[in-house]
Amino acid sequence: MYFIANWKMYGGLKTLNSLNKVISFSKSNLKNKSKIVYCPPFTLISSLSQKLKNTYIDVGAQNCHESQKYASLTGQVNSNMLKESGAKFVILGHSENRIIGEENNLINKKIKSSLKAGLKVILCIGETLKEKKKYKTTKVLKNQINNCLNGIKKSSKIFIAYEPVWAIGTGHIPKLDDLKENILFIKNILKNNSVKVLYGGSVNSKNITDLKKIELIDGFLIGGESRYPKKFIDIIKKTYN
Numbered sequence: 001m002y003f004i005a006n007w008k009m010y011g012g013l014k015t016l017n018s019l020n021k022v023i024s025f026s027k028s029n030l031k032n033k034s035k036i037v038y039c040p041p042f043t044l045i046s047s048l049s050q051k052l053k054n055t056y057i058d059v060g061a062q063n064c065h066e067s068q069k070y071a072s073l074t075g076q077v078n079s080n081m082l083k084e085s086g087a088k089f090v091i092l093g094h095s096e097n098r099i100i101g102e103e104n105n106l107i108n109k110k111i112k113s114s115l116k117a118g119l120k121v122i123l124c125i126g127e128t129l130k131e132k133k134k135y136k137t138t139k140v141l142k143n144q145i146n147n148c149l150n151g152i153k154k155s156s157k158i159f160i161a162y163e164p165v166w167a168i169g170t171g172h173i174p175k176l177d178d179l180k181e182n183i184l185f186i187k188n189i190l191k192n193n194s195v196k197v198l199y200g201g202s203v204n205s206k207n208i209t210d211l212k213k214i215e216l217i218d219g220f221l222i223g224g225e226s227r228y229p230k231k232f233i234d235i236i237k238k239t240y241n
Helices: 013-029 042-051 079-085 104-116 129-133 137-148 176-190 229-240
Strands: 002-006 035-039 057-061 089-092 120-125 158-162 196-200 219-222
Touching (some): 002 089, 002 158, 002 196, 002 229, 013 035, 035 089, 042 079, 104 120, 104 137, 129 137, 176 196, 219 229
Parallel strands (some): 002 035, 002 219, 057 089, 089 120
């Protein structure tokens, strides 16, 4: 079971001290049972990877540039730089990046670059509320998966995070029957048991009791709640209780 913490554009060096509780909890309770991955802003990757040495917690990034080559691209960070900073994972295709122009073909290039650098990829897919209301969910998911993973064979290093765009930060999650159906649809498209399928979108310590009932889910991509150690630990605890 994977628990991916997406901090988005939050966190500073002082924030790292808040992880002491999570580190202690993971050493006492997780071991080989689960994997926690923190994905902070670029500025914290190196410091966080040093802090998390000899723990059961890994570090990831939230995005990267598609080119592995070093170039005169102001403000950009590529997959090799992430790897050198201590990242082992990278989130790609998040809806917040798709909204500002990231398309499937660009995400595909980023995935290929990240895999070459030795990173594991968490690919975000999901439909908007408008697409959901028009019953286009499965069409959207299939299109995103097929185009983003075009020409990619290293499926064991790919994680799919199903995040309905309308659920992110809204406090609403899909009906359990709909969610189960969509997770199964995704797994059937992939036709590969080695690919982990996660759920993301307003995951919290209250709705995790319902979400965990869907055994097809291999983990969770958690946003706001992951910034608070107690809430994050509660989510993990309730997943198993």
